[in-house]
Amino acid sequence: MFDRVLIANRGEIACRVIRTCRRLGVRSIAVYSEADASALHVREADEAWFIGASRPQESYLRPEAILDAASRSGAQAIHPGYGFLSENADFADAVAAAGMAFIGPSGATMRKMGSKAGAKDLMHAAGVPVVPGYTGAEQSPEALVAAAASVGYPLMIKAAHGGGGKGMRIVRTPDEFLASLESCQREARNAFGRDRVLLERYIEQPRHIEIQIFGDTHGNVIHLGERECSAQRRYQKVLEESPSTFLTPELRARMGAAAVAAGHAIDYVNAGTVEFIVDPRGDFYFMEINTRLQVEHPVTEMVTGLELVEWQLRVASGEPLPLAQDAITQRGHAIEVRLYAEDPDRGFLPASGRIERLELPAPSTGVRIDAGVATGDDVTIFYDPMIAKLIVHAPDRRGALARMAETLAASEVVGPKTNLVFLERLIRHPAIVEGRIDTSYLDQHLDEFIGDADDDASAIDGAACMRVLAAAAALALLTESTPVSASDDVDSPWGIADGWRIGHDDPRRLSLDWREQRFDLSLAINANSTRVCTDDGSAVIEGARIDAGWLSARIDGKALRWRVHAFGDSILLHDGKRRHRLRTIPAYQHGVAEAAGGGNLVAAPMPGRVVVLRVAVGDAVALDQELLVMEAMKMELALKAPRAGRVESISAAVGDFVEADAVLVRLADAT
Secondary structure, three states: OOOEEEEOOOHHHHHHHHHHHHHHOOEEEEEEEOOOOOOHHHHHOOEEEEEEOOOHHHOOOOHHHHHHHHHHHOOOEEEOOOOOOOOOHHHHHHHHHOOOEEOOOOHHHHHHHHOHHHHHHHHHHOOOOEOOEEOOOOOOHHHHHHHHHHHOOOEEEEEOOOOOOOOEEEEOOHHHHHHHHHHHHHHHHHHHOOOOEEEEEOOOOOEEEEEEEEEOOOOOEEEEEEEEEEEEEOOEEEEEEEOOOOOOHHHHHHHHHHHHHHHHHOOOOEEEEEEEEEOOOOOEEEEEEEOOOOOOHHHHHHHHOOOHHHHHHHHHOOOOOOOOHHHOOOOOEEEEEEEEOEEHHHOOEEOOEEOOEEEOOOOEOOEEEEEOOOOOOEEOOOOOOEEEEEEEEEOOHHHHHHHHHHHHHOOEEEOOOOOHHHHHHHHHOHHHHOOOOOOOHHHHOHHHOOOOHHHOHHHOOHHHHHHHHHHHHHHHHHHOOOOEOOOOOOOOOOOEOOOOOOOOOOOEEEEEEEOOEEEEEEEEEOOOEEEEEEOOEEEEEEEEEEEOOEEEEEEOOEEEEEEEEEEOOEEEEEOOOOEEEEEEEOOOOOOOOOOOOHHHEEEOOOOEEEEEEOOOOOOEEOOOOEEEEEEEOOEEEEEEOOOOEEEEEEOOOOOOEEOOOOEEEEEEOOO
């Protein structure tokens, strides 16, 4: 076993590897960029070395900087995590040439799998089923158009050197092909440095099922069972589970055998994942081998009881696999979801900013939290915006879904917008509960998972609305969270903006913002109860108390219980199905006028870099015409004209970094 291991990554996966190293008595060495100088993985590692500026191309994607840090720190091995250089064959070779162990497969193996085209050809020769398509080296637009006609529509364009859902487009008609090809190639160049693509027949309503494999330097390859990852949005996995509800024992055995055959075909060593697409009839086809640890590996760890990072370290140090195939067993059911800083109501745009408060449930035998940030940390524009992975385990799937619901309800983030509400709706949705979701379902039915209709005060009857307001008032009183205005002394009557005056018996005032609607409450408080009044009704609160994060109270004689979070002026009430976010506001706060002119302005919805300009000053544009393309947090975003008109000015050039809400294009009436 190694004594010193450098982790060539950041965030959640770096913290994950550090924990295993610490448990095994291995000294962990982190690397960091300017943006990550105070990051959680830097704080948790035994030591950390600076490798460059904030952009990945200037830090985490610089092999020479990482190798220099490894050499100077005395590292014996490098763990690449996932993403960044984890599937870079040249980097793996350079690590070996420097006399260190690369904790993953060899560069030669990666080259066989690094090209999706070459991988498909190799798997076909090994007898592993593959999807019909085009994997040729000729990449001219004319050749690809002809190949597409031969493959047939609908088809998928895929970056040959890609992964993680980047550089992929579904094309249903010939008219869409060239525009989709251009976008796919540009995204592939930005994400992977190469723009070669392949074409595949598009399988309708497919399942995405992957098999975890492990190989060692002694010629052994085994599999550790499957993970179903069919809940996807734009090819990004949002929920993973094991075992799959779709596989029969016979199909599971055939897919496991095919995965092991794929591993033997390329002399696979260390952790890898063989990904299959499965059609509704149960026919499965090879998609790719991810030559690294997967984001969703905790699902496999939960059902097998194995520690895959420890296996990685042992195999990389020359040990044989700890177990043979017949010793691998599975128990119960595990589910993982990914908590992201993103805004589902704005097309899942990544969010950034300071995490003012991060509340996640304490780990237990059935709950595991793999986080990459903590309260006070920043989610920056430079990297993936994942906050944490929430993983649960239970004896059966129903129990796992219930435990995940409880885990999500116990979670709260104050700061950037997150996908928490989306995840809660996801695990309650019939397509998930009944185990019938396919990879296209979320994109085709996204309106069933986002939007605020069932959380809107207007969608709740008057009595239920009063109960929520009364509960929020009780929580505000119990936590003394009423905001102050002129004074920071919460105990001073002069600093509280509730309208109370000396010498008057007027009720206490409390104003709440709920779903962008203002509610002015009057609280008549006595020794045993509080009457809460609004213009639309009233309720009486009795016996209110907070215990271990739960608020209990009798409201109009009905005993109720909420999971609660309170921080500053933020209040969260969770009734078991919905999360109600409210905010206390000064009772006499003046409104703020909205900015004018929005119809003429095209602003950056998030911080990022301008990668393409489609128009010039003076150009006439139509409604919804694409004006420019931004890149941030590993995704591209096209900004379109909000109306027809003429481009009056452009405030950014290709390559410029811009802040959120910065005006990029100004329109005027057509002349």
